[in-house]
Amino acid sequence: MSQPYQVCTRCTMDTTAIDITFNEEGQCNYCTDFIKRYSVLQHKAHAQKEKELTTFVQQVKESGKNKRYDCIIGLSGGVDSSWVLVQAVKCGLRPLAVHMDNGWNSELAQNNIANLVRALKVDLYTHVVDWAEYRGLMQTFFDADVIDVELLYDNAMLGVNYQLAAKHGVKFILAGTNQATEGMSLPKKWNWFKLDKKNIKMISKRFGGPALSTFPAFSTLNFVWYEFVRNIKWISFLDFFEYNKSEVLDLLERDYGYVRYPFKHYESIFTRFYQGYILPEKFNVDKRKLHLGTLVAGNQMTREEAVAILQKPAFLSEQLLNEDKQYFLKKMGWTKEQLEDYIRRPQVPHEVYGSEKNIWNLFFADVEKRKFYRFLVNIYKKVKGKK
Template structure:
C-alpha cells in the first residue's frame, strides 16, 4: 500500500519517515532513540521501579489530602488509559476519570468505559462537544488539507484533563502515555503540535468554520499556566508500572468484560478511519509502524509478527474498511464526489496557516536550558 525502499533491520520503521537514518547494520535512528529514552526514563530494575512508584503514589495522596479526588485519569476506552485507571484504584488512589467525547466514540468504547467505571466504582466526567461545532471544525481542517485532523481531538482531550485538574485543585494527571507502547516516536511530519490553539482557530476562520464554544481548547500559554504556575504534572503513569500490554488486556477482559480493538487508538471510529484510511491513502503515512515497532523493542512482539500485522490494509477486512468509509461520508454529510476530491488534493503544511508552534519550540528550548523537568507527553 505504501512504497518504501528500506526498512530497519531491528524494528519496522522505514523510509516513509522522511528523517529516518540507518547505521552500518541497517538499524534506524528511531529504535535507537527508543533505547536511549528507555534508559533515561524507565527504572533500572524492579527495586528501583517499586521505589519510584511508591514515591509517586505518596506524592499524589499527599497533594490530594482533604479533596474528593487526588488525581485525574484521562480515559479514552483504549487499553493504556483503561489500565492506568485500574492501577490507580488498586494502588489506593482516588481518581476522577475524565473522558472527552467528540461524537465519534465507537459503541465498543462506550461499553468498555461504562464497565470500567462501574466495576471500579469511580466517578466519570465526560465533556461532550456540540456535534455541529466539531463537525464544522473538522470541515475546516479537511478543507485546509493539513495532515493532523486529529489535533482537534488531542487538543480538546488535553484541555479537558487540565481544566478538570485545575477545577478540583489537583496536581497530578495520570496518563496512559508510556514508552512501552508509544516509545518509538511518531515522525514529526506525521502530526502537529497538540497545543496549537492558534492553528485551530486560524484554520477554522480561514475556511468559515465555527468559533470555539463547547470545544475545550488549550494553547501554549495555557500549558505554561497549568504546568508552570498551577504546578499540575502530566505523569506518564504506565512508565512507573511493570506494563505489558498483552498481560493488561487479559486482565481487563477477565475482570471488566473489556473488548479489544484491532489496532492502537481504534476506540474512536474517526481515529480508526483517519489512521486506517485517510492517512495511508491521502498522506502516505502508516502509524502502525511506530506503534508496532514499540512492541518489538519491548519484546512483546517479534519483528516478523509486526511485519505481518503491518502488511496490507489497516483493517480486519476490506468490508470493514468500506463500512467505515460509508459511515464517515454519511456522518459528515459528504457526497462521493466531495470525498474523492478531498482524497485527490495534495497535502498542505500546518504552517500555511496561523500557528504557535514556533513559539512553543522557543519556550521548550528555554525550559530545557533552565533544566526544568516537565511531564513527558507522547502523541498518537
C-alpha cells in the same frame, strides 16, 4: 531528493518517514533512540521502581487530602488509559475519570468505559463537544488539507483534563502515555504540535468554520499556566510499572469484561477511518509501522509477527472499510465524490495557516530557556504572594 525505499532491519519503520536514517546494520534512528531511552526504565531494579511508585503515590495522596479526588485520569476506552485507571485504584488513589465525547465514540469503547468505571467504582465526567461545532472544525481541517485532523481531539482532551484538575484543586493528571508502547518518536510531518490553539483557530477562520464555544481549546500559554503557575503535573503513570500490552489486555478482558480493538487508537470510529484509510491514501502514512515497531524494539512482539500484520490491510475486512466509509460520509454530510476529491488533493503544511509553535520553542527549545522561564515563574509567584 527522496532516498531509495528501505525498511529497518530491527523494527518496522521505513523511508516513508522522511527523516529516517540507518546505521551499517540497517537499523534505523527511531528504534535506536527508543532503545537508548527505554533501557533507562528497563534497567531500574524492581525495588527502585517500587520505591519510586510508593513515593509518588504518597505524594498524590498528600496533595489530595480533604478533596473529593486526588488525581485526574483521561479515559478514552483504549488499553493504556484503561490500565492507568485500574492501577491508580489498586494503589488506593481516588481518581476522577474524564472522557471527551466528540461524536465519534464506537459502541465498543463506550461499553469498555462503562464496564471499567462500574467495576472500579469511580466517578466519570464526560465533556460533550457540540456536534455541529466539532463537525464544522473538522470540515475546516479537511478543507485545509493538513495532516493532523486528530489535533482537534488531542488538543481538546488536554484542555478538559487540565481545566478539571484546576476546578477540583487536583495537582496530578495520570496519563496513559508511556515509554513501553509509545516511546518511539513520531516522524516529522506525521502529525502536528498538540498545543497549537492558534492553528485550530486560524484554520477555522480561514475556511469559515465555527467560533470555539464548547470546544475546550488548549494553548502553549495555557500549558505554561497550569504546569508552572498552578503546578498541575502531567504524569506518564504507566512508566512506574512493568507494562506489557498483551498481558494487560488479557487481564482487562478477564477481570473487567474489556474487549480489545484490532489496532491502537481504534476506540474511535473516526480514528479508525483516519488511520486506516485517510492517512495511508492521502498522506502515505501508516501509523501501524510506528506502533508495531515500538513493540518490536521493546521486545513485546517479534519483528516477524509485526511484518506479517503490516502485510495485511489496516482494516480487518473490505466490508468494515466500506461500512466506516459510508458512516463517515453520512456523518460529515459528504458525497463519495467529495471524499475522492479530498484524497486526491495535495497535503498543505499546518504552519501555512499560522501556529504558536514558536512560542513553545521560546520557552522549551533548550535548557537555558527553560531555566529562564522557571525563573520568571518564580518571580511571578513571589509577586502574587505579596498581594
